[in-house]
Amino acid sequence: MIPYRVVKRVVDVAGAAGLIVAASPVIAVTAIAVRKNLGSPVLFTQERPGKDGLVFRMYKFRSMKSVDREAGLVSDKDRLTRFGSWLRSTSLDELPSLLNVLQGDMSFVGPRPLLVSYLERYSPEQARRHEVRPGITGLAQSSGRNHLNWEQRFQLDVKYVDSMSAALDLRILFRTLAAVLKRSGITADGEATMSEFTGSQKTDPDAVMVDTHESAT
Structure with missing residues (x-):
C-alpha cells in the first residue's frame, strides 16, 4: 500500500496546479486590488520554517501597510x-501560498508555518509540529483559528502529526471552508492578528485540552 504521505504530496501538486489555473482571474483581480489599496509590493514574502525546521520563503498577498515609524505605523x-x-x-491573501504547495514547501493541510524566531522557543513536544510539511490550513485553524491560545494550537498541531490521514485532511478542509464562510476566528481577543509566542508557560495539561469535534466553527 502506498503511504499516505506520498498520496498526499501527489494530491497537493495536482490540486495546487489546478487551483492556480482555475483561480487565475481571482488571483489577478486580488493583486490589482492590493496594488490599489496598499501599493507595492503586492506580495508579502517572509522566511518561515517548514518540514524538519528547514527555512523557505512563504508567499501571501500583502494585507498590511509598510512599517512607518514617523507615521505611527508600527504595530x-x-x-x-x-x-x-x-x-x-x-482568506484570499493565502492564494499565493499555492506556489509554496506546488514547490513542495507546504501542503494544503498541516501545521501553519510560523516565524523562524519561534524555533528556539518551542518545547521538544511542540517542535514535533515540524515533522510534517506546514499547511495553508490545519487542525488548529479548523478548530478555532486565532481564538485559540498558543498552547491549544500547538497541542492540535502535534495531534495532527500523530493522526494524519485522508479522512482527517478532508474534515479539516471542510471545516476550514465553513470557518472562512462565517469569517470566524480571524483575530485573537484584543489583537489585530495573533499575539507573539514568547515561549510555553507551565500549565495544567487538562486546562489546554481542546475537543476538536465540538470546537469547530
Whole structure:
C-alpha cells in the first residue's frame, strides 16, 4: 500500500496546479486590488520554517501597510487596514501560498508555518509540529483559528502529526471552508492578528485540552 504521505504530496501538486489555473482571474483581480489599496509590493514574502525546521520563503498577498515609524505605523493593529482585514477574513491573501504547495514547501493541510524566531522557543513536544510539511490550513485553524491560545494550537498541531490521514485532511478542509464562510476566528481577543509566542508557560495539561469535534466553527 502506498503511504499516505506520498498520496498526499501527489494530491497537493495536482490540486495546487489546478487551483492556480482555475483561480487565475481571482488571483489577478486580488493583486490589482492590493496594488490599489496598499501599493507595492503586492506580495508579502517572509522566511518561515517548514518540514524538519528547514527555512523557505512563504508567499501571501500583502494585507498590511509598510512599517512607518514617523507615521505611527508600527504595530499590526496600526498597519492593518479595513481592506486588509477583509482580505484576511476571506482568506484570499493565502492564494499565493499555492506556489509554496506546488514547490513542495507546504501542503494544503498541516501545521501553519510560523516565524523562524519561534524555533528556539518551542518545547521538544511542540517542535514535533515540524515533522510534517506546514499547511495553508490545519487542525488548529479548523478548530478555532486565532481564538485559540498558543498552547491549544500547538497541542492540535502535534495531534495532527500523530493522526494524519485522508479522512482527517478532508474534515479539516471542510471545516476550514465553513470557518472562512462565517469569517470566524480571524483575530485573537484584543489583537489585530495573533499575539507573539514568547515561549510555553507551565500549565495544567487538562486546562489546554481542546475537543476538536465540538470546537469547530
